[in-house]
Amino acid sequence: MTKKVVAFMGSYRKGSTLKIVERFESELRALGEVEFKYFWLKDLHMKPCRGCGLCISKGEEFCPLKDDRDQIYAGLMEADGVILATPVYSLQVTALMKNMVDRLAFIFHRPRCFGKTFIPIVTQGVYGMEKVALYLDEAARLWGFRTCTGVALTIPWDKLLPEEEEQIDGAVKRKAADFFMQPHNPLLPVPSLKEVMMFHGVRSFHMANVGLPADHDYYMQQGWFTSDYFYPVKICWYKKLIGSWVGRKSRQQAQKIQQARDLLP
Ligand SMILES: Cc1cc2nc3c(=O)[nH]c(=O)nc-3n(C[C@H](O)[C@H](O)[C@H](O)COP(=O)(O)O)c2cc1C
Incomplete structure (x- = not known):
């Protein structure tokens, strides 16, 4: 059966992070039937969380902000597999990605992504990607996802050398295979x-x-x-x-x- 994969893009541009997600996509397509959809957070209208907490205390329908949050939420819920892709910005996810997590904070309280698979894709210049990937992994687990170890890669500013290309391809291929298998696994993870x-x-x-x-x-x-x-x-x-x-x-x-x-x- 075709699996739906949705990638939420936290980058402000079509740069290194997109290149990695596209490679990941083509690896998945090589493994089997996959419907792959991109959500560019930079092109969607999602206001910063105001901190009223109504989505948490009363219910998500009480959020006073009227924008594309429900479109993002629907994308998340229709997927079998979800990717949160972001460059490292000042040792964290980008503000776009953080705002998405904040605006969906009610899912930490009322988890609902059981049976879905998650992977973070993180790119960096020099330092910070491991912690960022772990942050996204922890958030996704609390939302109910089964998570795969993330793709975290250092991408040089300049053109990639052939051996760097090879390294990146190898890493993406391994992680894509792991991610592809998970939605076919009928057993939900045993909790720690x-x-x-x-x-x-x-x-x-x-x-x-x-x-x-x-x-x-x-x-x-x-x-x-x-x-x-x-x-x-x-x-x-x-x-x-x-x-x-x-x-x-x-x-x-x-x-x-x-x-x-x-x-x-
Ligand atoms: C504002 C800003 C902050 C950044 N902060 C970091 C950082 O803390 N650590 C790091 O290794 N790279 C950092 N970078 C580099 C990017 O993470 C890296 O170049 C990334 O691959 C860019 O992805 P993109 O091409 O999808 O935008 C930063 C870049 C920008 C523009």
Whole structure:
């Protein structure tokens, strides 16, 4: 079956980052049937987040900014595979890419990308790409993605030497093969201990419903107040045990917060 891949481009120009994404695309096409779509953030209209937090506390439909956010969101949700591609700017993603992550911050709270595969593609001049790739990987995991180790490459300003071309091609080819295989894998990843602990800690907090009603309702709708994890997966006994302990602690903490709030005038 054809897989849909969407690349969100955080670069302000059609430069090195695009060259790498295009190579990645052609590797994927060589591996099988792929529908590949580009979203150029520079050409879309997405205002900077105002920080009201309404998307988090009340629901994404309450964001006061009216622009192309929903188009970007729809692109993300229709894809089987997602690429966030960015050059390193001052040791971080570009402002365009950061704004995209900020405007979709409600997904950190109400994750929904389970079963989708993610890869970051990062280019740099000299330094910073590893941390940037890790940042994007962590964000995508929290959104629910299964993530692949990113493509992170140093691209010289000048023309590439043949051996540099070869190195880049080799790296892209390996990562594309890994990315291509993932959507065909019916098994969702087994969560780490940290992920299980976070699941229990956060869901106990939402169960107590002490301030984020949209998250509470979402967790309830998804059946996460009674499940072992976000999705059906075998979790070993010690992760469950530690997870339940974290859940209990979080519940106690939430109750304390509620009691203290009740005393406020
Ligand atoms: C404003 C600005 C900041 C940059 N900051 C960094 C940086 O912190 N580290 C680095 O290695 N390269 C940095 N670079 C270089 C770019 O990351 C690199 O040239 C990248 O491959 C450009 O991608 P593009 O051609 O898609 O724009 C910076 C470039 C610009 C324009």
